[in-house]
Amino acid sequence: MITVTGQCVAAFIFGSTVGVLVQRSRWCNTAALRDAMLFKSYRNTKALLVGMMILTLGFTGFISVGNGNPMRFDVGLNQFVGLFLFGIGMVLAGACTVSSWVKTGEGNIGAMWALLFLIVGLFVSSLLWSFTYWPPAPAAMTGQPNLAGLQFGFADALTLQQKTGIPAIVFGLIQFAALFGLYRAILRKERAIQMARGVVPSESASPASRAGAAVPEAVGAAMSDGSGASGSFQEEA
């Protein structure tokens, strides 16, 4: 078992490496969602999916052999509601929890301001918790459904493994395949957008009328592909 100091040192080393990599790659979780929706640009979304694919295999793999520390708290509707508010907030602020720290490190006063108000928001809403005591404190969670508190108990790869006896990695492979399918759909859509913009040189020799006719088709394909991709993202991920 690792000591508390060891945990803090490991966390700091991990965080610093993440800070360097995110700063150098200009990756942003907010952009991964916002740019895909507003500008049909998928640079950050693809990286997010690659990260999630590796993590799914890694986490479920270690859970299968009885290792790792999965988060153990009840599934509840508060997760949907809270992240809905968070999603609006991160697009308005132009930064998520990662990029607000990274941009703060780069000298961005706006990101520092966002962090300051994130902390204010956390504190002010902690006062409200005193009146409702909802959602229940993680320490009070038993893992069993608590319908009065809109909590449904523990439900993750570890619970699946314990209840079905099937190793978690099997479920992990299914999720990996779903994420990979989404990644492929994005690649296809990017190609369709490039074709529509005439980036692919093979069309250049064809008559203008033919090229003109081909463009709306490609755009149409891109649009339908895109709505399919975002729809499946909500369902499976």
Next chain:
Amino acid sequence: MDLFKKTLDPIVALAIIALLDVFLFVIVGAWTVGGGETMIAGLVAKYVLGAKTLARIPFWTLVFTPTWAYWKIYISLGMGFGAFVAAVLSKEFYWRVPRHLSEWVMITIGGLLMGIGIRMSFVCNVSTFFGLTPEMNLGGYLAVSGIVAGAWVGSLIYKKVLEA
């Protein structure tokens, strides 16, 4: 070093982060930021209000007892530190200040909403995408649906503000 001259491919960056996150998952737990930020909020409140006043707010005794011995704080501080070092080495550190009042208003509202969201769900965007969902937690799927819906609504508002 080349790393500090050219922009790194985000896919490479996220692949390395994911491998390190798997390692962190084995020794302490998956990458998360919201938990550390909640603890930082508690520590700041304890410093500003005093331990006695803070003890009267149930959230800070029943859910989070402010302590510096909490590993998640150091992920956040590390990210700021790492980004600072990388920005200085690649000569990208300079003070950037939002120019328009509308930006300040949006950042303020956005920050508050993120804080309220984290407190309500006990998770942030990082634990949603890099912790809960890869652990195949049903809460992660709920959170992803929530954040995608929220980002969509936020994008509509953002577009309106941009056009105005």
